[in-house]
Amino acid sequence: MTEKEQSLNQTADSPQPNEDNFGDHSKPLRADAKQNREQILKAAQKIFAEKGLSIPISEIANQAGVGIGTIYRHFPTKEALFEAVNISYKQRLTSEAKSLMNHVDPGKAFFDLFSRVLDEGFTNRAWKDAFKSGALISETANSDVLQDFQSAIANLLTRAQQAKAVREDIDVQDLSTLLFSLLLALEQQGSASDIDRFHRLVSIAIDGLRCKDAFNKLK
Amino acid sequence: MTEKEQSLNQTADSPQPNEDNFGDHSKPLRADAKQNREQILKAAQKIFAEKGLSIPISEIANQAGVGIGTIYRHFPTKEALFEAVNISYKQRLTSEAKSLMNHVDPGKAFFDLFSRVLDEGFTNRAWKDAFKSGALISETANSDVLQDFQSAIANLLTRAQQAKAVREDIDVQDLSTLLFSLLLALEQQGSASDIDRFHRLVSIAIDGLRCKDAFNKLK
DNA sequence: ACATAAACGGAATAACCGTTCCCTTTATTC
DNA sequence: GAATAAAGGGAACGGTTATTCCGTTTATGT
Structure with a gap:
């Protein structure tokens, strides 16, 4: 259910903006990025603890004061975020x-x-x-x-x-x-x-x- | 989460084809209807027992050999069907x-x-x-x-x-x-x-x- | 057989969410 | 204070279902 369409809209040379630094610790993060990452973790910790894994990602984004995209920049999937927490x-x-x-x-x-x-x-x-x-x-x-x-x-x-x-x-x-x-x-x-x-x-x-x-x- | 938009697409006089005989036992069912109802219950019993409440309604419809609409004629919601079972x-x-x-x-x-x-x-x-x-x-x-x-x-x-x-x-x-x-x-x-x-x-x-x-x- | 209301079927609708895409903003470097 | 690459935002996409709607089929009574 997660490994279905891998390389569909992937026209063989697009820059693949995500799936970069998830193993992490490769390059030092920019200052704001580091701060946002912390905000996200804090928000996720709070909201997951309150409402469990089923809340929409958008709610965490709100609480953290960032956009959805930002969360996905830092964590490849919702589950990964959950794991991190x-x-x-x-x-x-x-x-x-x-x-x-x-x-x-x-x-x-x-x-x-x-x-x-x-x-x-x-x-x-x-x-x-x-x-x-x-x-x-x-x-x-x-x-x-x-x-x-x-x-x-x-x-x-x-x-x-x-x-x-x-x-x-x-x-x-x-x-x-x-x-x-x-x-x-x-x-x-x-x-x-x-x-x-x-x-x-x-x-x-x-x-x-x-x-x-x-x-x-x-x- | 269930009581949200009640009378939205309800232009004040539409015939409301559903929500009829759900309290039931009001009028005797037509022969085929009674049979289908039984098929549905049988299928639901089997499939719910195997896979739990989360399977799509369509799967029960298939198993019962009826259309989705038929299920909803007999049971107002998925939960009602589950309850009946x-x-x-x-x-x-x-x-x-x-x-x-x-x-x-x-x-x-x-x-x-x-x-x-x-x-x-x-x-x-x-x-x-x-x-x-x-x-x-x-x-x-x-x-x-x-x-x-x-x-x-x-x-x-x-x-x-x-x-x-x-x-x-x-x-x-x-x-x-x-x-x-x-x-x-x-x-x-x-x-x-x-x-x-x-x-x-x-x-x-x-x-x-x-x-x-x-x-x-x-x- | 016929009329007709009941029952059917299943495409279309609506809502929800995870994830992606791409355009915009900003930190950093020189 | 530019240039530029990193980071951000969030609309749009895609998939999944419950539920509705309405044209078609069929049982039933005459």
Whole structure:
């Protein structure tokens, strides 16, 4: 659906104004360009967080005070812009995950991260959409950040499982799916005082994840 | 987004060919009309179940062997068609719920229904979309069927809670949200052998829903 | 068979958006 | 303060659908 008509109106020598500096860092940007790029990212961050991936590009352009063309000068597609915005979230959570890795209680460390990811999603719609579009689970580019994120989580999970704090039959994929599903849950549901409901859901998930050995020992 | 331009191209006396017999049962349908209506419902049921709410209407028209116009003669909007299809799912599950209401073990009865709803969603995309569009939780029309469904579930839940099989701090809304979230989980994720993953998820949810008293008693 | 209202079909309409194109504006360099 | 290449803006394009409109076909009653 994206790779259809490549070289249609491309009369073999036109200057190809776009698809230039997207890998970026090739040439220093002009002063105004750099500023606009930042405005765009800021606006995108705000609007994606509020309304999710589905808003029209034009809305971001408005908010940023630039034209649509300017956005496309800086980012080849809407998705690329979205990705750019999401990288920072991923980095933040990754660093939180890493700092939790040395926690004395592997179970607590794991469930802390679990809650953090969900809390982020509760207030940040872009984060949910990132999960939805698979941006956190598989996919293409920015694999450095993504892999970091993945392996940090995997590490916490494994340690928690070894400590018998988390049931052993699940893997990172299960975890992603579970997170994904909880994040989506509140998407289109009533919005108001749902924080209580949300916490109850999280609590159910956490109890469900717990290793039953802890209880079995009591017998 | 749906109530915008009402009477724009409406020159005050045009015959309004549509919006006639949608409340229906007013006049007996012509023989071929009745047959087509059934074909449409059958096709819609199949295609919605396979591909969800997002397929174009034209695809249903093809499958049913009728023109687009015919569909709109019978159903005022795409959503109305979707709703018509979904009513039967709701009715089926409602009757299952009712038959579980007298089960000796309220806990088992509740978790059986819980699993049934999820299994349905696992193979029926329309069912997921129904949840997504809120069709099972709040909303407008067909309130008879919906209320039946809701109260049947509420009943099972309450009984299970009274029997200390399910934690007492949740309500039907929580339950809906949880179901909703699990149904959505597998939507855009890998598809192949996901049934195992799905069952693990369900198992997590069920364990999380259990009343902790059962374990506490062991102390 | 015929008349006629009901039902059909599907081209045309309308609205929405991502992306491109190209003309205009501006930062930078000398 | 020109010259010029980079950057900006936003109208226009193209694709996708839901929905409408109206000329054609058909079931039904007589």
